Amino acid sequence: MKSVRIQGSRRTSRSSFIVTLKRNKWLLLLAAPATIAVILFSYLPMFGVVLAFKRYNFTDGIFGSPWSGFDNFKYLFATRDAFNSTINTVYLNALFIVFSLLGSIVVALLMMEVRNKWLVKSYQSVLFFPYFISWVIVGYFAYALLNYDTGTVNRLLEAAGLDAVQWYTKPQYWPAILVLVYVWKNVGYFSLIYLAGMLGIDKEYYEAATMDGATRLQQIRKITLPLLVPLITIMVLMQVGRIFFADFGLFFNVTQNSGALYSTTDVIDTYVFRTFRVLGDAGMATAAGLYQAICGLILVCISNWLVKKVNPDNALF
Amino acid sequence: MSRKTEWGRGLVHLTLLLLAVVCIVPLLLVVSASFSDETAIAEYGYTIIPKSISLYAYRYILSNPSQIFSAYEVTIIVTIVGTALSLLISSCLAYALSRRDFAYRRGFAFFIYFTMLFNGGLVPSYMLVTQTLHLKNSLGSLILPYLIVPWFVLLLRTYFSEIPEPLLESAKLEGAGELRILWNIVLPLSLPAIATVGLFIILMYWNDWYLALLYLDDSHKFPLQYLLYTIMQNLSAIKANPMPGMAIHLPGENTRMAIAVLATGPILFVFLFVQRYFVAGLKVGAVKG
Numbered sequence: 001m002k003s004v005r006i007q008g009s010r011r012t013s014r015s016s017f018i019v020t021l022k023r024n025k026w027l028l029l030l031a032a033p034a035t036i037a038v039i040l041f042s043y044l045p046m047f048g049v050v051l052a053f054k055r056y057n058f059t060d061g062i063f064g065s066p067w068s069g070f071d072n073f074k075y076l077f078a079t080r081d082a083f084n085s086t087i088n089t090v091y092l093n094a095l096f097i098v099f100s101l102l103g104s105i106v107v108a109l110l111m112m113e114v115r116n117k118w119l120v121k122s123y124q125s126v127l128f129f130p131y132f133i134s135w136v137i138v139g140y141f142a143y144a145l146l147n148y149d150t151g152t153v154n155r156l157l158e159a160a161g162l163d164a165v166q167w168y169t170k171p172q173y174w175p176a177i178l179v180l181v182y183v184w185k186n187v188g189y190f191s192l193i194y195l196a197g198m199l200g201i202d203k204e205y206y207e208a209a210t211m212d213g214a215t216r217l218q219q220i221r222k223i224t225l226p227l228l229v230p231l232i233t234i235m236v237l238m239q240v241g242r243i244f245f246a247d248f249g250l251f252f253n254v255t256q257n258s259g260a261l262y263s264t265t266d267v268i269d270t271y272v273f274r275t276f277r278v279l280g281d282a283g284m285a286t287a288a289g290l291y292q293a294i295c296g297l298i299l300v301c302i303s304n305w306l307v308k309k310v311n312p313d314n315a316l317f
Numbered sequence: 318m319s320r321k322t323e324w325g326r327g328l329v330h331l332t333l334l335l336l337a338v339v340c341i342v343p344l345l346l347v348v349s350a351s352f353s354d355e356t357a358i359a360e361y362g363y364t365i366i367p368k369s370i371s372l373y374a375y376r377y378i379l380s381n382p383s384q385i386f387s388a389y390e391v392t393i394i395v396t397i398v399g400t401a402l403s404l405l406i407s408s409c410l411a412y413a414l415s416r417r418d419f420a421y422r423r424g425f426a427f428f429i430y431f432t433m434l435f436n437g438g439l440v441p442s443y444m445l446v447t448q449t450l451h452l453k454n455s456l457g458s459l460i461l462p463y464l465i466v467p468w469f470v471l472l473l474r475t476y477f478s479e480i481p482e483p484l485l486e487s488a489k490l491e492g493a494g495e496l497r498i499l500w501n502i503v504l505p506l507s508l509p510a511i512a513t514v515g516l517f518i519i520l521m522y523w524n525d526w527y528l529a530l531l532y533l534d535d536s537h538k539f540p541l542q543y544l545l546y547t548i549m550q551n552l553s554a555i556k557a558n559p560m561p562g563m564a565i566h567l568p569g570e571n572t573r574m575a576i577a578v579l580a581t582g583p584i585l586f587v588f589l590f591v592q593r594y595f596v597a598g599l600k601v602g603a604v605k606g
Binding site for chain 2: 020023024026027028030031033034035037038040041042043044045046047048049051061062107110111113114119122123125126127128129130132133134135136137139140141142143144145149150151152154155184188216248249253256257269272273276277282285286289290292293296297300301
């Protein structure tokens with residue numbers, strides 16, 4: 001009796017599944033190509049992380065190579081490089097977040113004060129321009145400014161009676177240079193997002209404040225910034241979630257991948273790349289990548305949990 | 318207007334003008350160097366206005382165009398094919414995800430967005446492309462890995478969901494299928510989002526050098542940005558260990574900068590053309606988070 005009933009419900013659930021499938025067949029078909037691409041290029045490589053626990057050799061392949069337990073991780077954390085690149089990644093990304101946030105909010109606030117539509121558009125275009133340039137070209141720009149013999153910065157230093165600096169061999173200057181380059185490239189993009197947020201604020205608040213005799217600065221402090229807090233929170237938390245992942249192009253091209261600078265410019269991504277492509281150690285590079293991905297995943301989950309507390313609508317999942 | 322606000326306004330414009338100059342100066346330096354005489358660069362360094370104008374760099378490139386032309390060809394093919402494919406399948410997916418009555422919406426959404434949170438990393442992806450798919454040294458290796466970017470799907474889906482449902486319902490009552498609704502109603506109404514995401518995808522393919530760094534050895538298949546990268550790389554290698562005679566094969570500084578200008582020009586043109594849509598498209602994405 002009992003089993004018959006279960007069988008019956010199973011049958012109806014199966015047939016209802018087929019009905020839903022049929023009803024959604026066109027939408028499923030539309031989603032299929034992209035889903036296949038994602039399976040192929042994002043999910044299949046996830047199985048490859050077993051390499052982190054293997055002593056990889058080319059002839060046996062990924063699944064045939066002998067297991068090595070946690071040896072790769074032991075080697076990884078035994079070197080100073082892994083520690084150094086983790087510190088650099090987190091430290092520099094934190095600087096990027098703070099300075100790009102401050103810069104882009106200031107720029108957005110300034111843009112709000114420009115009444116001339118044509119001028120707003122022009123400023124926007126010019127400030128947005130660096131976002132469109134590839135990191136290779138940004139590397140060329142940096143080279144034009146910083147190279148020892150003909151670089152503009154050294155020429156200016158000499159004109160001011162100071163000594164020229166070998167920028168590409170002096171690691172102590174690079175955190176500042178990288179922050180400047182990062183902010184330069186991204187501030188236009190971020191400021192546009194904040195500007196869009198500011199334009200969404202109800203004009204009536206400002207009208208009422210003006211009636212009460214509030215100055216522009218007071219309006220910014222009491223109206224614009226407080227109302228922008230949710231957007232700022234979301235943007236910052238999204239960046240914090242990615243803090244273990246560096247912008248490979250920035251660290252690889254702008255520094256000319258110069259070994260002399262690694263102490264302050266080597267990040268996990270460049271370290272993984274070098275371990276794999278230069279040293280050829282697939283196992284350890286996978287281990288470093290897995291370590292990075294797991295740290296990232298944990299941080300994203302924490303960030304998402306925080307976003308949910310601030311504003312559930314903006315949570316990723 | 319009071320004197321104080323006038324001062325304030327002046328300060329606003331001055332600051333923005335200064336920032337604008339900072340954004341544009343490196344570009345001016347590079348363009349100026351490309352039109353400059355090689356000896357003038359050596360003597361005066363990079364300057365905003367070339368000390369002595371010379372078209373040598375461009376003439377040199379055009380007199381020996383095989384490599385830069387083949388790089389242009391690769392970049393253009395990869396950008397056109399990649400953008401068309403990526404925009405097409407991303408829109409289809411975003412449309413399915415935007416439909417509230419799609420039964421497996423949540424499942425698909427999680428499946429796609431999870432890839433933003435976790436990935437296999439460099440080595441497994443490299444093994445997949447080179448050993449499983451055998452794409453090394455093929456244009457496929459420059460196109461396929463970038464086909465689906467979850468963030469772009471998210472932007473498109475947000476925009477598509479804004480379209481009022483009754484519109485789609487009435488289209489369905491008229492007998493339109495999903496494909497027809499997508500093509501004739503959703504896509505035309507979403508032009509700003511399509512243009513914005515389209516431009517992002519164009520940029521991604523045009524500016525890419527990373528996939529080439531990983532998957533290409535054959536110099537006939539180098540895209541523009543990677544060609545520039547290799548030129549710069551050779552130069553720093555030679556500067557690090559100078560060997561007599563080797564420097565001859567390297568283009569001079571003005572020629573390198575001219576190639577940089579040629580690689581940037583087209584994307585700048587696209588940028589100016591699509592920009593008016595861009596702001597609207599991004600606004601929607603931003604306000605919605």
